[in-house]
Amino acid sequence: MATGKFYEIVGGKVDARTYNGFRRYHGSCNHCHGPDGMGSTFASALVDRLPDLEVFRRSVRDGVRSGPSVMKGFANDPNVAPYIDDIYAYLQARADGALGRGRPERLEN
Known part of the structure; x- marks a missing residue:
């Protein structure tokens, strides 16, 4: 699957993949790419491109x-x-404007 949306947001809550992507991103990527993929003086913003x-x-x-x-x-x-695809799902939701900054709420199964 190389195109399309990798996230699901219902009523402002995200699917398990996107939530896990948020967790993994903030555990390993935000140190350089900034909170919520917004970039820093050290590394580029991911939500912009x-x-x-x-x-x-x-x-x-x-x-x-x-x-x-x-x-x-x-x-x-x-x-x-x-978890690369999960991180991508989170960043894609952010880049699309479908998900705001901060910890998202998770959809219940």
């Missing part, structure tokens, strides 16, 4: 070198690698 899923997967797994900016790869990180 989220790449397609395949580019995102490759970037997170293998890392990125762009000019003076270097992001390490997370292919061997058990807290990130298995």
